[in-house]
Amino acid sequence: MSQKDRETANVGAGLWKGAGMWAWLFHRVSGVVLALYLFAHIWVISRGAATGAEGFNTMFETLESPLFIVLDLFLLAAVVYHGLNGIRVLLFDLGVAIRRQKTLFWAVIAASVVIMAVFAYISLSFIASHGA
């Protein structure tokens, strides 16, 4: 693919400027993070399951520590953004709301912030009630 073709493809993927560029870039970065996490997740659960019930439960005690819960919140932020912006991209593919792509980007950000606020509250309450 030539440089020019690549630029054209990028324009098609995310309108290569302003809000559209950031939407595309965040989608790509969160996508790579989530792809790598998925295989780490399959690996960790498999290793845990292979150790039997006792080993699996010991592993979960570690995964429910404050450090891992906070890491989970960052992971969830990537999931929520990628999912909501994915819906935005699906709409564009269907030919819907392309001219409102900037408004939709801010709607994606706003919805992500609200969802993350709820999960942050749940997580921090859990940490507080279980002690550090």
Next chain:
Amino acid sequence: MRQGVIEESAGGMWLWLLQRVTAVVLILGLSAHIVVTHVLNLGELSYDNVAGRLAMPFFVVVDFALLGAGIFHALNGLRMVLLDYGFSGRSQTMLSWGLFAFGVAAFGYGTWALWPWLTA
């Protein structure tokens, strides 16, 4: 459908369509997974807790749908990223088959991990 959507996608119509289909499966399945596993069962996660869910066919279907759709969506997504950085022709074919083999292996490994619960 917006004109040119399929023409612009590297890998043709079927991979493009599957990426969209798995996206919808993941939005629904992952929402259920996160809410049920990490909110409704908050602090309760254990071997027996997982066993309780996997005794229900619904959650077996959700888990396998997430495993399959997740692996496909992740690897095809990585493939699309890599195609923007110079893979073409023969190296593109090798990349695609390499990722396909990795995906099949990961699905087998994930199934093997679920096996003790499914056969309990």
